[in-house]
Structure formats: structure tokens, C-alpha cells
Amino acid sequence: xxxxxxxxxxxxxxxxxxxxxxxxxxxxxxxxxxxxxxxxxxxxxxxxxxxxxxxxxxxxxxxxxxxxxxxxxxxxxxxxxxxxxxxxxxxxxxxxxxxxxxxxxxxxxxxxxxxxxxxxxxxxxxxxxxxxxxxxxxxxxxxxxxxxxxxxxxxxxxxxxxxxxxxxxxxxxxxxxxxxxxxxxxxxxxxxxxxxxxxxxxxxxxxxxxxxxxxxxxxxxxxxxxxxxxxxxxxxxxxxxxxxxxxxxxxxxxxxxxx
Amino acid sequence: xxxxxxxxxxxxxxxxxxxxxxxxxxxxxxxxxxxxxxxxxxxxxxxxxxxxxxxxxxxxxxxxxxxxxxxxxxxxxxxxxxxxxxxxxxxxxxxxxxxxxxxxxxxxxxxxxxxxxxxxxxxxxxxxxxxxxxxxxxxxxxxxxxxxxxxxxxxxxxxxxxxxxxxxxxxxxxxxxxxxxxxxxxxxxxxxxxxxxxxxxxxxxxxxxxxxxxxxxxxxxxxxxxxxxxxxxxxxxxxxxxxxxxxxxxxxxxxxxxxxxxxxxxxxxxxxxxxxxxxxxxxxxxxxxxxxxxxxxxxxxxxxxxxxxxxxxxxxxxxxxxxxxx
Numbered sequence: 001x002x003x004x005x006x007x008x009x010x011x012x013x014x015x016x017x018x019x020x021x022x023x024x025x026x027x028x029x030x031x032x033x034x035x036x037x038x039x040x041x042x043x044x045x046x047x048x049x050x051x052x053x054x055x056x057x058x059x060x061x062x063x064x065x066x067x068x069x070x071x072x073x074x075x076x077x078x079x080x081x082x083x084x085x086x087x088x089x090x091x092x093x094x095x096x097x098x099x100x101x102x103x104x105x106x107x108x109x110x111x112x113x114x115x116x117x118x119x120x121x122x123x124x125x126x127x128x129x130x131x132x133x134x135x136x137x138x139x140x141x142x143x144x145x146x147x148x149x150x151x152x153x154x155x156x157x158x159x160x161x162x163x164x165x166x167x168x169x170x171x172x173x174x175x176x177x178x179x180x181x182x183x184x185x186x187x188x189x190x191x192x193x194x195x196x197x198x199x200x201x202x203x204x205x206x207x208x209x210x211x212x213x214x215x216x217x218x219x220x221x222x223x224x225x226x227x228x229x230x231x232x233x234x235x236x237x238x239x240x241x242x243x244x245x246x247x248x249x250x251x252x253x254x255x256x257x258x259x
Numbered sequence: 260x261x262x263x264x265x266x267x268x269x270x271x272x273x274x275x276x277x278x279x280x281x282x283x284x285x286x287x288x289x290x291x292x293x294x295x296x297x298x299x300x301x302x303x304x305x306x307x308x309x310x311x312x313x314x315x316x317x318x319x320x321x322x323x324x325x326x327x328x329x330x331x332x333x334x335x336x337x338x339x340x341x342x343x344x345x346x347x348x349x350x351x352x353x354x355x356x357x358x359x360x361x362x363x364x365x366x367x368x369x370x371x372x373x374x375x376x377x378x379x380x381x382x383x384x385x386x387x388x389x390x391x392x393x394x395x396x397x398x399x400x401x402x403x404x405x406x407x408x409x410x411x412x413x414x415x416x417x418x419x420x421x422x423x424x425x426x427x428x429x430x431x432x433x434x435x436x437x438x439x440x441x442x443x444x445x446x447x448x449x450x451x452x453x454x455x456x457x458x459x460x461x462x463x464x465x466x467x468x469x470x471x472x473x474x475x476x477x478x479x480x481x482x483x484x485x486x487x488x489x490x491x492x493x494x495x496x497x498x499x500x501x502x503x504x505x506x507x508x509x510x511x512x513x514x515x516x517x518x519x520x521x522x523x524x525x526x527x528x529x530x531x532x533x534x535x536x537x538x539x540x541x542x543x544x545x546x547x548x549x550x551x552x553x554x555x556x557x558x559x560x561x562x563x564x565x566x567x568x569x570x571x572x573x574x575x576x577x578x579x580x581x582x583x584x585x
Contacts, residue, residue: 013514013534017396026396037515097369122514122537124395124402126377128365131333135369140444141333143362158448162509163358164460168330169448179362182515183508220374223390223403228540234560236552244564245574248546249582251562258523258544259466259490259579 001056001154003046004112005080006103006133007039009064009071010123024222028067035071038118040078041180044187046116047079049150057081061106063091063099069203076198077190083203084110090208095218100132105211107137113154115177119144130179140172144181150174263347264291265298265410266317267340267354267364272329274305276312278422279355279463283415284315285423287353290384294350296321297431298343300336302329313431315423320433321347327440330450331359333366334442341370342439344410351389351411356462356518360414368412376404376413378518380541397514397537417462418520419541453509456484456494461510464493467521469512469539471497473528473549473568477505482569483527486576489583495519497535513538527568531556548572 011017012032020027035043043060050056060075062068063086072083086102094102107115115137120127134141146167147160156174160167162181172178190198208215237244237251252259264287269277280297287295297317299308304322312320323339344352344367352367354360356378368375380401381392389411395402406412461467468483480494487494496506498513512519514537524542529535531547531554539545540559547560548571557563564571 011396013397013537017399019400026400095374096365097372097374100369122397125393126365126375127361128368128375128377131362131365132369134333135337135366141362141366142445143333144358160451161358164462166453167451169451170332170445171448172445181508182511217407218374219368219372219407220376220404221407223405225395226401226403228399228401231545231559232561234545234557234563236557236563236565241564241566241570241574244566245571245578248562248564249575249578252523252544252546253582256523256544256561259582 001049001053001114001150002059002110002112003049003056003114003116004059004061004107004110005039005042005046005075006115006117006129007043007060007062007071007075008036008121008123009033009062009068010036010121013122019225019227023224026225033067033070035074036118036121036123038120038122038180038182040187041182041184042116042118043075043078043080044185045148045180048185049114059084059110059112061103062086063094063102072203073198074190076201077194078188079194082201084206085203086206088208090215093218093221095220096126096128097132097219098216100129100136102208102211102213103129104133104136105213106206107133108212113174114157115175117177117179119179119181130177134177137175137177139176141177142170142172143179145178146181146183148178260294260296260319261348262350263294263296264351264353265296265349267352267360268297268299268312269355269357269360270299270301270308274301274303275308277463279417280312281315281422282417282420283353283355284312284317286382286415286420287351288316288423290382291350293318296349298340299323300328300339302326309433310430314425314427314429316426316429317431320431322433322435323438324435325438325440327443328438330447331363332443332445333362334444335440336363337366337370338442339438339440340367343436344371349410351409351413354414356414356416364412364414371410373408373410373412374406378416379413380416380419394541397533398540416518416520416541418465418522458484458487459491459493461493461495461512461517462519465521466490466492466523467495467512467519467525467542468492469495469497469524469526469529470500471526471529472499472503474500474505480506482572486572486579489576489579492525497529498532526556527572529556530554531559
């Protein structure tokens with residue numbers, strides 16, 4: 001079974017982000033880049049499916065500039081067999097739909113039976129690409145999955161998706177798209193052997209011209225980034241615990257009107 | 260009507276809209292007075308639910324009622340909604356952030372070939388241009404985005420927008436367009452209910468209590484649940500507590516958990532790591548209790564108490580009980 005995993009390279013959560021001079025993007029100076037955590041759950045799940053079935057291929061795909069190779073290399077070190085890098089300046093302002101269109105074009109070339117994505121990337125938190133891929137491919141889709149099991153003959157997948165108040169379980173005929181939620185698995189760390197082996201694995205560069213993909217302007221564009229408005233300074237309530245708690249309850253009720 | 264602002268109804272699966280819909284309809288009504296239509300995809304709408312949508316100010320309800328629409332499947336919903344959108348030509352399509360709406364409107368936007376602004380916290384309409392504001396980079400920055408063409412598709416973060424006032428007796432005409440219920444590929448197997456805590460759902464609660472590493476172990480969350488019962492609050496946890504196995508993942512607040520925006524957030528033994536702040540920093544009033552005066556959460560807290568949470572929580576429960584008995 002061929003499984004394709006989409007990954008996005010994002011700034012590490014703890015990294016400081018500064019707005020670049022254009023006012024629309026972030027200044028890349030000093031940023032530590034990581035594979036978006038939900039995408040690691042997707043990679044891990046793909047590797048587990050392959051291991052369980054005893055055969056198959058796991059292909060990691062990412063869209064972005066040159067630095068994205070590093071993220072793909074991490075996926076290869078975890079155990080992906082090869083990687084595809086959608087690397088073309090035409091995608092610099094791609095919104096979720098343009099990204100999904102480029103990914104869908106690659107998926108059509110590759111013909112996997114399953115596509116695994118992370119629930120959302122932790123930079124823009126849009127969480128849309130998985131559903132949009134499913135739409136463009138005409139495949140069924142399950143969001144926020146906590147469990148999955150592919151049937152013995154590889155024709156369908158049973159997936160449990162997280163919804164408010166519980167889990168909903170569905171059978172999806174393959175090919176299908178699944179979005180990984182935290183709790184699906186615990187991603188492995190690359191081994192030294194994995195890291196060494198990753199250097200020899202293929203990362204194929206793909207330009208827009210290599211795809212059946214018509215370049216088009218983004219449907220959603222960024223007008224500008226801005227810093228958060230500062231919160232008013234807080235107040236530390238001093239005194240022994242009973243006194244401080246009484247004052248807190250009074251302040252919440254009378255000053256903040258929060259209770 | 261053409262140029263309407265659609266509000267996709269999130270319901271309780273029992274025929275009634277969730278109260279977050281008052282916020283979605285309220286915001287849509289501010290942007291497009293008199294042009295707000297509630298679009299409800301369901302297997303069964305209740306009369307009370309339809310009445311409620313009218314009282315919140317919807318000018319019309321477009322009810323897509325069909326057995327194939329429950330349980331929710333994106334492929335079926337999108338076929339039905341896209342068919343209606345082609346005939347009605349709405350100007351905007353709004354939905355609240357819930358697990359299924361996040362998927363549904365993203366897929367619908369792709370079908371319609373338009374942009375999506377997910378998890379928006381503000382809108383500004385200038386002539387024929389709508390600009391949405393949404394938190395990005397773990398909530399460290401705000402991004403303002405705009406659409407190349409209509410319909411403008413967006414999801415709205417719960418508890419952020421001012422809910423519509425209920426206008427008793429106001430009614431909305433209900434239209435029942437033909438439902439195109441095709442394209443089903445997924446088959447429903449079963450629903451597994453969570454063991455209910457009897458407390459409100461995290462993302463919907465007006466008050467949220469959160470316990471971090473300072474809780475010291477899973478057995479201690481009972482004191483937070485007791486406080487939660489007194490003040491009607493949901494009880495969540497930080498990633499540190501979830502990763503330690505003290506609470507199931509569905510209770511995690513933060514970047515890899517739930518995003519919440521309650522009127523009141525009370526954090527106990529929560530340090531305030533960036534990844535936690537990403538999930539709660541749009542809360543209106545933030546209270547932090549931590550033994551460590553250097554804990555980063557105090558930087559964004561409106562009220563802080565530097566003390567042992569195990570002394571503070573019982574005292575707080577007692578004081579709130581007294582207050583509520585009055």
C-alpha cells in the first residue's frame with residue numbers, strides 16, 4: 001500500500017516571531033523550524049500502517065522554499081521511504097486552496113491509496129488543506145482521527161473521529177484522506193541509523209510546470225500582520241490565602257464582573 | 260435572497276441550534292442587517308429550534324432536512340450546500356468553530372473555489388471588502404485577511420463575538436429547498452459517547468478552570484471539578500498534565516489541544532508555556548494561582564495569587580458557594 005503524508009514546516013512554538021518589513025510575513029531571522037506536530041502524528045501513523053502490513057511505501061510531501069528540505073529530511077529519518085518537495089516561487093503566496101491544488105496534482109501523479117495529514121499546521125492554524133484535498137480528489141475524508149484500522153484486503157479504512165462529546169466511527173472506502181489528531185499515536189524519534197539513512201533517500205523537487213496545475217492568484221490574501229494589543233497590567237493579590245481569596249472573589253464580581 | 264450572509268447552524272444533534280449560533284447570527288447581523296439567513300443541514304429540526312433562530316434575528320431559515328445529513332459527512336453536506344449556494348448566491352458563509360464545521364466549510368470553500376478564514380475573531384466591512392482578523396503563530400500575532408471573491412467563507416471562534424439579543428416573538432420564514440443528498444461514500448458505524456463529567460464542554464463554557472503540572476497527580480482534579488460544579492465551569496488541563504497521563508487529551512487546552520475563549524479563565528498550577536497561552540489567551544478575564552511568582556502566566560493574568568493551589572482551591576470553592584447562596 002502506498003501512503004502519502006503531507007507535512008508543513010513551521011516555526012517552533014517557543015520561537016520569537018517578528019513581523020517582516022513587508023508587514024505581511026514574518027522575519028525568518030533566528031527562527032527555529034520544525035515539522036508541525038500534528039503532521040508528525042500523520043507520519044507516525046503511516047509508518048505504523050506500513051509496518052503492520054509488512055509492505056508498502058510512505059512518501060512525505062511538503063510545499064515551501066528551500067528550507068523545507070530539512071523538514072522532509074526529518075520525515076525520512078523517521079522512516080519515510082522518499083520525499084517530494086513542491087518548491088517554486090509561484091507558491092510563495094499560496095493560500096490553503098492553492099496549496100491543496102498543488103498537493104492534489106502530485107497525489108494524482110503518485111496514486112496513493114491513503115493520504116494522511118495533520119489536523120492543522122500550528123503556524124496559521126487554518127486546518128483546511130485536508131478537507132480541500134478530499135474535495136479536489138473526490139475522496140472521503142475523516143477529520144481529527146483518534147484511531148484508524150485498514151481492513152485486511154486494503155479496500156477500506158475504519159476511522160474514529162473526535163467530535164464534541166465523543167467519537168464517531170466510520171468506514172471509508174480507499175482511497176481516502178485522514179486528518180490526524182493528537183492522541184492518535186506517540187511519534188517516534190529518529191534513530192541514528194535513520195538519520196544516516198535519510199541522507200541517501202530521494203527528495204524529488206517539483207516545480208509548478210511539472211504538474212497539471214494552472215497558476216492562479218490566491219483566493220485569500222494577507223492584508224497585514226499585527227502584534228496583539230497589550231493586555232492591561234494585572235494585579236497580584238497579596239495577603240494570607242483566606243484574605244486573598246475573599247478579595248479575588250470580590251474583584252471578579254464587582255470589578256471585572258466575570259462571575 | 261442574493262447577497263445574504265449565511266450562518267451554518269451547528270446543532271445539538273437533537274434538533275436545536277447550539278447557543279454559539281447567537282454569536283454567529285449576531286456578528287452577521289451587524290455586518291449585513293436584515294440579510295442574515297440561517298442555513299440548517301440536519302436530519303430533524305425541532306419547531307422550538309426554528310423559532311429560536313428567528314428570535315436571534317435570522318431573516319429567513321433555509322432548512323435542508325434529510326435523513327442522509329446525519330451523522331455529518333463532509334461529502335454529503337457539501338453536495339447539498341453547494342447546490343443551494345449555486346441557486347442562492349450568498350455573499351458570505353459563516354459557521355462557528357466546531358470539529359465538523361472546520362472540515363465542512365473548508366471543503367465547501369474548495370467546491371466553490373473561494374477563500375476561507377478559519378477561527379476568525381473579528382470582521383471589518385469596508386464597502387465591498389470584508390477583512391477578517393485571526394490569531395496566528397500560537398496567538399502571538401494577528402493576521403488580517405481578505406477574499407478575492409464572494410462568497411466569503413469563515414469560521415468564528417466561540418465566546419468572542421457578542422451574541423444577538425433574543426427578540427421574543429420575532430419569527431423567521433422557513434424555506435425547505437430540495438435537498439441534493441448524493442455523493443455518500445463513508446458509512447457510519449457507531450458513536451462512542453464520552454463519560455460525561457456533568458460539567459460544560461470546554462470550548463463552549465463561559466468559565467473554564469485549568470489544572471497544570473502543579474496539580475501533582477490525576478487524583479487531585481476532583482477539587483477542580485468540585486469548584487467547577489459550584490460555578491458551572493468546564494475543567495481542562497495543560498499539556499504537561501495531559502502528557503503525564505493525568506487527564507485524557509480531550510481536556511487539553513493549548514496549541515495541540517482545544518482553543519478556548521471564555522469570559523473567565525482560572526488557571527491552577529499552570530506555568531503558562533507559550534503552547535498553553537496559544538489556546539487561552541483570548542479569554543476575557545484571566546486568573547492565575549501558582550506557587551512560583553516567576554511563572555509566565557502571571558504576565559498575562561488580570562488577577563494572580565502566589566500561593567499553594569491546594570490551599571486556594573478549597574477556599575475559593577467555599578467563598579463562591581457563599582456568594583451564590585446569597
